[in-house]
Amino acid sequence: MRIVLIGAPGAGKGVYAQYFREKYCIPHISTGDIFREEIAKGTELGLRVKQYVERGLLVPDEIVINIVKEKLKQPNMQRGFILDGFPRTLVQAKALDEITRIDIAIHLLVSEEVAVKRLSGRRVCPKCGRVYNIYYEPKPREDEKCDYDGVQLIQRQDDNPEVVKQRYRVFYETLTPVLEYYTSTRRLLEVNADKSLSEILPLLEKILVDIGVLKLNPCKDVKID
Numbered sequence: 260m261r262i263v264l265i266g267a268p269g270a271g272k273g274v275y276a277q278y279f280r281e282k283y284c285i286p287h288i289s290t291g292d293i294f295r296e297e298i299a300k301g302t303e304l305g306l307r308v309k310q311y312v313e314r315g316l317l318v319p320d321e322i323v324i325n326i327v328k329e330k331l332k333q334p335n336m337q338r339g340f341i342l343d344g345f346p347r348t349l350v351q352a353k354a355l356d357e358i359t360r361i362d363i364a365i366h367l368l369v370s371e372e373v374a375v376k377r378l379s380g381r382r383v384c385p386k387c388g389r390v391y392n393i394y395y396e397p398k399p400r401e402d403e404k405c406d407y408d409g410v411q412l413i414q415r416q417d418d419n420p421e422v423v424k425q426r427y428r429v430f431y432e433t434l435t436p437v438l439e440y441y442t443s444t445r446r447l448l449e450v451n452a453d454k455s456l457s458e459i460l461p462l463l464e465k466i467l468v469d470i471g472v473l474k475l476n477p478c479k480d481v482k483i484d
């Protein structure tokens with residue numbers, strides 16, 4: 260199950276990815292998370308990408324492609340993976356097809372209104388990367404603390420509502436060629452991400468089974484709230 264997950268800020272990409280990662284035991288590769296980790300650790304790569312990330316610019320294709328290429332060589336990719344935040348450009352999408360076989364690109368289509376509302380409530384665990392929302396499920400059980408490790412959740416700076424609209428528009432300006440590429444190669448699956456996870460996930464899983472992308476047995480029973 261080799262999936263590319265495409266969604267504007269607020270589409271719920273992190274939550275979908277988390278669900279598939281836990282239920283089917285496949286890795287979730289988020290280039291955004293990788294960048295943030297490397298910047299926090301102050302690595303050479305972190306220093307290289309910092310100048311782009313902090314200015315809200317796209318990290319150059321060559322750097323991102325190499326990061327993903329290295330990740331996909333790891334042995335835990337055997338059952339499949341979910342790519343999140345990559346590819347961002349047509350060059351990256353074509354490079355990815357040379358690195359590996361992608362079964363499907365899932366486009367989580369969210370309206371700007373819903374995106375803004377969701378993001379103002381989003382909280383992230385700085386330790387394990389799990390994503391919560393104080394307005395929607397999955398809510399943290401204890402007040403703004405991670406259910407798994409008890410760490411105080413944080414709001415990412417770029418989830419500020421004023422910034423979200425701009426990010427949303429830039430996202431579609433940037434991603435349109437990528438969406439067209441997956442449409443033209445008959446691998447684009449569009450999902451109405453304004454609806455709740457519990458409405459969409461059973462449908463999405465059924466479609467993935469029907470088209471032969473999802474062949475794995477669950478390794479864990481994951482509930483949808």
Ligand SMILES: [Zn+2]
Nearest residue numbers: 384387405408
């Ligand atoms: Zn945590």
